[in-house]
Amino acid sequence: MSEVIEEAAPTGVGAIVxxxxxxxxxxxxxxxxxPQHQLAWSRGGVLGVAVDDTHWILPPTRALWIPAGIVHRTGAxxxxxxxxxxxxxxxxxLTWTEPTPVAVDGLLAHLIGHLGRDDLATDARLRAEAVVFDLLHPLPATPIDVPDATDERVRAVTEHLLADPxxxxxxxxxxxxxxxxxxxLTRxxxxxxxxxxDRWRTHMRLRAALPLLAAGRTVAxxxxxxxxxxxxxxxxAFRRTVGTSPKRYLG
Known part of the structure; x- marks a missing residue:
């Protein structure tokens, strides 16, 4: 892994910034x-969050709780x-110690925008924060691991498949x-x-399909x-790997 950056969050009044x-x-x-816990979300577009070899795909209906100190990458x-x-x-x-997906409904999305205002009174902010905590519930979904290869022969195969799933x-x-x-090669x-x-290729294909589905493409x-x-x-294949259907996974 490349050098890890210690990134401080924006500062503000209250428990949530x-x-x-x-x-x-x-x-x-x-x-x-x-040093803070983070909830990563986007109202539009499709986010990806990677922790080591584990990736989460996050459409606007889903966010990811990232505990303080967890090294991660975020992209779109x-x-x-x-x-x-x-x-x-x-x-x-909240005492969650592992990255945890949560559902984002209309109320939580509105509260995120509300807390993003810089003119919010302290008492109003504290009330909104209390509701946010009440709305964070873990989703029962398994992340899709696609481990990186280090052996040059395996890496040649995985890089080709990543480029052409x-x-x-x-x-x-x-x-x-x-x-x-x-x-x-099997060994x-x-x-x-x-x-x-076969298992690696299945995981890779499912992970490659999720951004397409989240962007509105049909299952076919x-x-x-x-x-x-x-x-x-x-x-x-999605049900066997993730434990639910693509539709339910994406909320």
Whole structure:
């Protein structure tokens, strides 16, 4: 990982401070951490948050709780405005120690905008903060891990598939392309990523499909774009991996 930045949150009155950060399509903020807890959300566009090999895709109906001190990267698959809520740990009633997705409904979205005002009276701010805490409930969804490869032969395969998720060629073809046997590449994949080739490719495809779905593409279109022959095959793989349907995952 590149150098980690210690990034302080904006300061303000109260337990919650709201920061606003425009992100261009494809832009990612360097790995960093905050001394405060953070809730990352965007009213429009699709955010991505990465913690090590784990990625969360965040449409406007979903935000991610990031505990203080957790190193993460934040980016956008298309133009977005990151609205970050920062929570002082000693004034926060939540004790979540892992990154946790939460649902964002109309009321919470309105309160985030309300707390982002710089002319809000202290008593009004404290009342709004209390309601925000009441509205934060964890969502029962599994993040999609796509481990990076370090072995140059495995990395050559993973980089190709990341660039072209729809490539349906099998392990034999990729093994020949990097000059090893199928058996050797099978072993290298598990050793390097902790996953079989098929499992890694499934995770990669699902992660690549989520920004498309969050941006309004149909399941059939997203499935085809990442290499699935039918929407039903894509939905079945999504359920097996994540534990719910794409529609429910995206809220």
């Amino acid at each position: 709201v920061g606003t950060f425009p992100l261009a399509s494809g832009e990612w903020i360097r790995p960093h951490r905050h 698959s298309r133009e977005a405005v990151l609205r970050s809520l920062y929570f002082e740990p000693d004034r926060c009633p 729809a490539d349906r060629r099998g392990l034999d073809v990729h093994a020949r392309a990097v000059g090893v046997s199928r058996r050797t 290298l994949f598990v050793h390097d990523t902790g996953m079989s080739f 279109d997203a499935a085809r774009s990442v290499g699935y022959a039918t929407p039903s095959a894509f939905v079945a």
